[in-house]
Each structure stands twice: as C-alpha cells, then as structure tokens.
Amino acid sequence: MTATAAWGTSAPADDLAPLTIDRRALREEDVAIDITHCGVCHSDLHAARNDWGRTNYPFVPGHEIVGIVSAVGSKVTTFKVGDRAAVGTVVDSCRHCDACHDDEEQYCRETATGTYNSKDRIDGSPTFGGYSKSIVVAEPYVLRIPESLDMARAAPLLCAGITTYSPLKNWNVGPGSKVGVIGLGGLGHMGVKFAKALGAEVTMITTSPEKGADAQKLGADHVLVSTDKAAMRAATRSFDFLLDTIPVAHELMPYLMLLDRQGTLCIVGAIDMLPSFHSGLLLGGQKAVAGSGVGGIAQTQEMLDLCAEHGILAECEIIPMDGIVDAFARMERADVKYRFVIDMSTL
C-alpha cells in the first residue's frame, strides 16, 4: 500500500514526530481503514519510551482506533467501503488454539499479534498503531461501531472500555452485585459506567473526595475515600467485586479488607510487582486477587453493542496530533478527564 503518514518515534522518546510508514498491500481477508480518531492509552507512552524494554523502532503507538473502511479484500463479507470500523489491541492470533476457539484471542497460546510493536504473522513486517492516517487489519479482528455512537468518544472503548468490561462480565457482575471501582482515570471511569449498566450497586473508591463527586456524576452510587480510616473500617467485607484500576504498584491489603466472602479484587491497571500481602485476607472467606487483560474480539463487539444500547461513551478531551507531547505529559500527572483522543484529521 502507499506510504502512510504517521506519528511515532525512531528511538525511545516521550515526544513523537511525523514518520512515514508503509501499510501492507491489501490481502484477500483485509480491511483498510481511514482512521478518524485514536485514543491515547498509558501503554502508548510506556512503549514509546521503551519502559518495558521490548519496543522495536521505528514505532507508532495507538490501539484505540476508529475510522471508515476505505477498501476491502476479495474475501471480506462483513465490511464494505464507507462502513464504520474499529481496531483494538489485537490484530491477529494463531486462530487454532483453545483461547482463540474460546474467543479470547488476547490470550492466544501462540501469542496474539499486537496492533503495534508486533510482527505480522504472514510476512513478518512490523505492526504500526493508530497514530496514523490508515491501518490494514484482517477482517476477523475488525470491530463494528454502531451508528448511534459518537466516533471520537467511542475510540477509548477499544482498550479502556474492554479492559474494564471483560472482568465485570466474566466475574458475573449484575443486579445485586456490590462493586467497588478503585481509581478514577481512563479505566476507572469506564468501570463505573459498565458496572452501573450491568445493574450493580457501584462505589467509587478513591483518595480524593473531588474524584468521588465526579464519579457520582458518571453514575456511581456511593463514594469511599480510601484515606478515611473510619470509612474504610466501616466498609470491611462489603464488596463482591473490586475493579482495581490503579495504574502503578500499590498496597492491596486495605482493599482486600473490603472484600466480602468469595469476593475478588481484579487488577486491570498495574503491571508491576505487587507489594507483599497477608494470605489470611484471602483464606478468611475464600477470596481472590485476580488480573485481567483487555478482552476477546467477540466480547469487544458485545461491549460496543451494549454501549449503543445504553448510550455509553468515554469522557474525552479531543486533541490535535501535534498536541500529543503535551498530552503525554498531562497523562503522567493524571491531568485528564478521562481520556485523550487524537482527531486524526489534524495529521
């Protein structure tokens, strides 16, 4: 395919700049998408800087991608030119392991192909993300954005959305569930919306009373300020499920105290060494500390359809492409309500 303008980096850096990349020629099962918007995920910054030590350069971030189909391969049946389309964190997988068969491609036994910083399974070419004019992705990994959803505000659903929706669904959160969402950022604000849409009684657990008030505007029923020791003590053993969206390593014990019998605290934000905690907090009620990573393609589509049904969208600040350096800096200070989304027409 013709060269596609993109923003990325040729070496570890906080500041991205224009790059020229080649998108692969359309294969028979491929969908080409003109990108209209791309969400800015904290992982984009970690990867751009090579914080995890496995970034290959040149590098183009972005895995919260929405746009319009510009071309389709000869075997594509579910998309046509002009359709709305979206791409999340995964663009291919082995397609034959148990995880792929179970619609959990993100846990593919042969490792899923990431939307960026990965290698195409057919020709070995590097994958480049959505801070770009276009992307080419095989049909089974392309999502459909319902017509009723605003495109810009739908973009963060592809990572922040599914990352919070998947564990809520898989741990059977529903009417009667008492759910605590820990932390109010890109993930946490989606967690509040989804837990509420699924029928749960939702508490925002935060260090900041102001964030608590914000969460109530988003639908949270209650606020628990985690620095208020008396309130934390009073909330002992009162939650069935805690969605822990804190993005860095943190103490778990104060939160484990809050779990009711057979409750689970599920980590979706912090990818790090967890501080030591006492096993008695788990043994005394058959409780668990779990983790969850995004969600499969089918579940992502299910989530998008639920968003259309309930009118759920991310709260976003739309930025131009050359605002990314400032956006990264503000994201580091948690100074965003709640997700930056790049308007790709500015590229």
Next chain:
Amino acid sequence: MTATAAWGTSAPADDLAPLTIDRRALREEDVAIDITHCGVCHSDLHAARNDWGRTNYPFVPGHEIVGIVSAVGSKVTTFKVGDRAAVGTVVDSCRHCDACHDDEEQYCRETATGTYNSKDRIDGSPTFGGYSKSIVVAEPYVLRIPESLDMARAAPLLCAGITTYSPLKNWNVGPGSKVGVIGLGGLGHMGVKFAKALGAEVTMITTSPEKGADAQKLGADHVLVSTDKAAMRAATRSFDFLLDTIPVAHELMPYLMLLDRQGTLCIVGAIDMLPSFHSGLLLGGQKAVAGSGVGGIAQTQEMLDLCAEHGILAECEIIPMDGIVDAFARMERADVKYRFVIDMSTL
C-alpha cells in the same frame, strides 16, 4: 458436666500435659461425645505456643475429633447414644447471617465459635479442643461418620480433609480438570485423593522426587519436581487449578507460571505474608491467587459421605496421648506420613 481429663497447657509451650477441664452441662440441643481419636493439626502447635498471639490459657488443642455419642439433649433428633460422631474446627456460629444461611458457618459474619480457644456463645465459657476424653457440641455442628470408615483414619478429614475438599469443589474441579497439588503433607495428601476422586488429572508438585513417588502411590497421575527448571518451564500454562498446601510463606511466581488461562492458585496452608509477585502473571490470562479456609458443616458432611463412597481415608500414624511432644517435634520437621492421630483410649 463432670470434670474431663484433657491434655493441654497453662502457658505457651510445645509440650502439653494432663489438665482437668469442665465440659458444660448438656443443653437441650447438645450432643455429648466420648472421643476415640483426635488428629494433630499444625494449628494445634501454633496455638499451643501462642505463635499467633491470641491463645488464651488454659488451652486444650484438637479439632479433628471423632467418637461415640454418650448423651443427647432433649431436642436432639439426628443423633442417639452409641452413634458415631465427629467435630471439626467450628462448634457454633451466629446462625442468622448470610454465611450461616449459605452453609458457610466458618465465614460467619459474627465470627464462628472455634472448637478451641474460643468462647461459648451462650455462657461465655472457654471452648476446649479434642485432646480430651469428651466434648459437648450443639447438634447442628456435629458430623456423622459413615459406618464403613475407619474411625482413627477418619479423624483428619475434619480439618485436613475439608480444607482441601472445599476449594476443589468450589472451583468446580472435575473430569477434564488439570490439577496440581503443591506440597505433600497432611493437606497435600488429602488434596491428591480428593482431586482424583473428583475425576481430575492430578500432578504432585514437590521439591522431592521421593515425595513425588509417594504421591503416585496415593493416586497422583504425574509428578512435577519444582526444582527442575526445565520441567517447570515445560509445564508453563498447563494447570487449571493449583492447590497450594505449602504450610509457610513461599514464592508464588514459579507456580503462577504454571497456571493456564482463567486458572486459580488457591492457598490453603500458609497463613503469612506472601512474597511480592508480578501482576502480569495474573493479567496475562485472567488468573487468580485465592485462599480458602476449611469448609461449612454441610460440605464437611458431603465430604465424609464421598469418602465412604470412594473409600477415602487419611494416611495416619496412630500415637498415644503422651507421644504428643515427640509428634509435635516430628511434625515441625515434616517427619510424618501424613498425619498423627491420637488414640484417646491412652489418656
């Protein structure tokens, strides 16, 4: 009731000695039991020494109790004099909270009454355990030992048995499940037997090839030696459920590597601070670290009935009452296959 000879301690100690205690007068719902055997649990030693800082003296350990009913209160309907009976770790609970209603009295919201080192809910008198000639317990907390089971070898089922059976059942272990039992002691050897009886494919995970061979005699299908790095690497992501019976704090990361997608490592042995581990091991497959503590009365009876059906009993070394000091010392060195049981006729 008349004074009952018992073995216990008046101050923190490894060595127990004869004591005289009073059992309460029979209430209308009480069952009095002449104890024939009592298993020796590691908790007995921890509590006798006040390792957990909450032992009250005088103190009589023992919560793996079997015997014969010697008297019943006026309202007792399910036991009569001469019946086989058993008592585990819990002798009463609030009886009205959700946990009690759900047959999980051990997690009673108002704290279950322990078989020893607890206070009777009616008169506040201390509870004394089963290193004793007799015990008096309210009918709803008394278990029935099927006639086909050997009494001595049934005793450890009341703690070691239910502690391993409950998580296997609650995490739906059955035909097709790949279960690893970590550690071969009082708990681990019961874990192997129950996982096998439930239809799982069972692997003993141990530091010792000799213990592996022993586990295979007990029914384990495979052995994984945890110090064999190549074998551990080859077993990456191959278990649905890990029953972790290691009795002390230990690294979790080598075992978490073994969990397959949506797998759970359940701690039943170590009650301690757990070393730090990396959350990525949980996020990469929606995995969990859980804990579990004994099991409810109904599930304990279900387990005893399953033991009768499958001929499951603990592997025991029967000791006289005055062998307890030596038994404690040997238990500390893990020098027992796999549970000491006191023959109470020697008291």
